[in-house]
Amino acid sequence: MGHAKSLGEFEHLLLLAILRQGNDISAMDVAGELRRRAGREPARGTMYVTFDRLEQKGYLSSIMGDPTPERGGKAKRLYTVTPAGLEALKRAGQALQAMWQGQESLLEDA
Amino acid sequence: MSAVRLAEALLRLATGRPDVAEAITGDLIATGRPGPWIVFTALRVGLRYGMERTVRRRRSRGISFPPSRNGPAMSLLHDLRYALRGLRTAPAFTTIAVLTVALGVGANVAIYSLVHAIMLTPLPYPAPDDMVRVWPGESVTMGWLEAFQDTESFAAVAGVTGSRATMTGQGEPLELVGASVTASLFEVTGVRPAMGRPFTREDMRPEAEAVIIVSHRLWQSAFGGDSSVVGRTVDIAEGNGESPRVIGVMPAEHVALSEDWEFWTPSSVDLEEDYPFSSEGCFCWQMIGRLAPGVDLASASAEVGVLAQRIREQSPEDIREEALASAIAVPLLDDLVGDADTSLLMLFGAVTLVLLIACLNVANLLLARGESRSRDLAIRSAMGAGRRRLVAQSFLESVALGLGGGALGVLLAFGLVDYFQVAVADVLPRTGAVAVDVPVLLFALGVSVFAGVFFGLAPAIGTLRTDPGTLLAGRPGMTGRRQRRVRSVLVSVEVGLAVVLAIGAGLMVRTLRSLNDVDPGFRTENVLTLRLNQPGQAYRSVEAVDAYYREVRERLGALPGVQSVATINSLPLTGAGWGWHYTVDGEPLPEGTAMPNARFRLISPGYFRSFDIPVLLGRDLTEADVAGPTEVGLVNLSFVARHFDSPAEALGQTVRLNTGHAFTIVGVVPDNRHRSLADDARAEMYRPRLFFPVRRRYVVVATETDPDALIPVVRRAVWDVDPNVPILDVASMAEVRRYSTRGSQFYFETLGLFATLAIVLGMIGVYGVLSFVVNQSRHGIGIRMALGADGRRVLRETVVQGLRPVLAGLVLGLAGGVLASRLLENLLFGVTTTDVGTFATVGVMVLATAMVSAYLPARKAAAVDPMKTLRAE
Secondary structure (H helix, E strand, C coil): CCCCCCHHHHHHHHHHHHCCCCCCEEEEHHHHHHHHHCCCCCCHHHHHHHHHHHHHHCCEEEEECCCCCCHHCCCCCEECCHHHHHHHHHHHHHHHHHHCCCCCHHCCCC | HHHHHHHHHHHHHHHHCCHHHHHHHHHHHHHHCCCHHHHHHHHHHHHHHHHHHHHHHHHHHCCCCCCCCHHHHHHHHHHHHHHHHHHCCCCCHHHHHHHHHHHHHHHHHHHHHHHHHHHEEEECCHHHHHEEECCCCCCCCCHHHHHHHHCCCCEEEEEECCCCCCCEECCCCCCEEEEECCCCCCHHHCCCCCEEECCCHHHHHHCCCCEEEEHHHHHHHCCCCHHHCCCEEEEEEECCCCCCCCEEEEECCCCCCCHHHHHHHHCCCCCCCCCEEEEECCCCEEEEEEEECCCHHHHHHHHHHHHHHHHHHCCHHHHCHHHHHCCCCEHHHHHHHHHHHHHHHHHHHHHHHCCCCCCHHHHHHHHHHHHHHHHHHHHHHHCCCHHHHHHHHHHHHHHHHHHHHHHHHCCCCCCCCCCHHHHCCCCCHHHHHHCCHHHHHHHHHHHHHHHHHHHHHHHHHHHCCCHHHHHHHCCCCHHHHHHHHHHHHHHHHHHHHHHHHHHHHHHHHHHEEEHCCCCCCCCCEEEEEEEEEECCCCCCCCHHHHHHHHHHHHHCCCCCCEEEEEHHHHHHHCCEEEEEEEECCCCCCCCCCCCCEEEEEECCCCHHHHHHCCCCCCCCCCHHHHHHHCCCCEECCCCHHCCCCHHHHHHHCCEEECCCCEEEEEECCCCCEEEEEECCCCEEEEECCCCCCCCEEEEEEEEECCCHHHHHHHHHHHHCCCCCCCCCEEEHHHHHHHCCCHHHHHHHHHHHHHHHHHHHHHHHHHHHHHHHHHHHCCHHHHHCCCCCCCHHHHHHHHHHHHHHHHHHHHHHHHHHHHHHHHHHHHHHHCCCCHHHHHHHHHHHHHHHHHHHHHHHHHHHHHHHHHHHHHHHC
16 A cells, blocks of 8 residues: 555545535535536445545545435535645645656647 | 435445435435435445445455455355356346346335235334233223223223314314323323323313323424423313313324324213223223233133123123123234235235246246357356356356346335325225335345245256256257246246236226126215314304204205205215114013114204105104104114014104114115125114214215315305314215225235236246247248248147147136135125136136237248258258
């Protein structure tokens, strides 16, 4: 596992999706952002499990929101990226950037 | 709603965190997708959590993931993957097989959900097995209750009788359903109010203050969950009409006896009296008891008999000799379920047949597929796969099919259960808790695995018998002829089972038709009916109640389009009504015999006119009869036949009720089917007045045209008389009649659905086998046609060949039908269990559909081009 707390690709995307939306974001909003920006349609199970894993790693914190009628009176869980999460994102972003240097032409449309 | 609860429970189990489960459930609900999808998705999410946990656990223990490739678990995983791949490469086969299993399992699980909720779920009380229903043989009076309270067998006994009350002061007046009970009920059930106190014996005194305990539901809906309601007087009027004080609120989860009850009131009994056993002025309680610790049902039941015998010795007029045999105690659950268990087991038997047919069909498909797979098997075997491993693989494939079909079947069951919840609400008891819940899902899992193993048997045996040498040489494992034979037998059995189901459905069709053809003896077209129940506070006296109903009749009678209006205490075809013990003056009762009993109807003048019932002899009732003081009544022909030689003889005779009140017979009316369409007429008496106020009555309005059009004006007219009287159960008599046959309708619909499924599956089997046969004998047919055989003849012969297993199945099914239809006996009406017409119709229908299924492959046979076949040689 090399770095004990390195970010997986999906974890990376998920944290960014939360950051992009501001804090206190629900799973559904994160899914929407991933779909719009990254064209990803993750399985629900994968998404929820990843949220939990990130929370256990200390990269995310969550609170329960208010229940609403369209959710059958069930509360939402709202996520926020923690300072440790931001740190991890930064590390992962830097590593990626370093690796991408000189390869930017690949990103241009073929 | 139950789907959402199930989904959340699954998620809670998988995540181990209620808040996470709630949030995910909310997300799923917010998608607006249907219940089954929510459950299915929750299951998938739950599985993903399970996987994640396994990975984490293994990682924390330093175990690599995925696990080693050599263990037995791994080889199972490998085989499973192999089986799934095999299924994927044959999508048409897999789809048909999965759908077939889904239909079988779905129907099975849905009916099991009924069986589980009604028969297997224990009553919601502490030590529910100790609760019994006591039948002392005669009507339960306070005397009986006291006598049983003192026995060794019972820790406590209680009397319970259903009751209705009117609630005003909350918008439209409402009628509440509840119960009048003795104080010991809470001791018997072991359920106490969540707030406030239970009843005491003092509450039962006639002079005691009126008190009431309300259900958690009523507390929420009518009193907004306000706990200060305990101690307050409320506008709920039952019986004598005093506004009672709330002394308790029942818990939400546990109810005392019925989920439908909104209130409990103490039965008012003069406790100082020497409690009589005779049913005079009785409460007509049901007696519920709790067995004393260590006492079993058999000895308690024996003591009930002994006690009844002793009471008969003391006062023979209070209990009839023949009633002694029915003095017993039965488990309360059995009593509540009643004879519904026969009907349920019949339905369960029917769905089991459907499942069996589905399994046979899949077995058939697997055999057909075995053909193309045998070479693959041979190669694997030659490469060193042991026989056991090959059989295991064969089973694994069929179990995977079973589980796939089962999962789909559970979704189907959700839909069916939704239908049942509406359809059986009044047909079967205890249907409130019918749901696809965890025990039902476990059952579904069991059935799916069983189905997979069951239909996997034939191909697995085929694999066992396979010799890799012959396989590799290119010959199929099971020779064409043997396979044809096995598959024909499967088809015969399938058809046989389908015929049994079709006969059941056919008999129910005949029953429904007979019921619809019955002439009940009164008019059911263009009659509007409604029920009124006056609040007791305002209507204490007989006169006040009668005056109210007279005014209602007058107002409604004056409406345009109304022919006549009347009232009665119990509407025909609703199964309800009073019985009353009586004697006829001048006809002394033989020593030691109990009084005869007849149905008692409290009617108003105009009743017979409104229902088009002719008065055969004597006269109809008039308004003067209602006011008295002369007491008159009419009787029906069954009553006349019981006591007199002719109707004329009955006129002028005096009938004396056991309460001492007497009346003179002034008219005779024909018998009619008041209780139900299927019931024979009984002795009946019709009276215009009674010595106590009867507030709850049905109003019948005979109309010139469509009665529904009059509902708004009728409502307005009734509320013009008094806006505080709730108007209930508004329905045309035609609807009441239809509703009275809902049980038969339900059994017909369910059996009809199962029979249709069974026949369709059976015909798929016929088609499949014949296609196989035609493919096999293509060569022979070709040669015959080259030698000059006529295509039409080939067609005819192939159809006949295809019908052979069908005929065998038909004979089997008709014979089975004779045995199985006995299970339906108490659901049938106007048709015998061995009705020749039904059996013949089913036979012809099955043959006709079989011919169509055989025709398609036969046409292929007739179209064989002899040149092509010969060239292929």
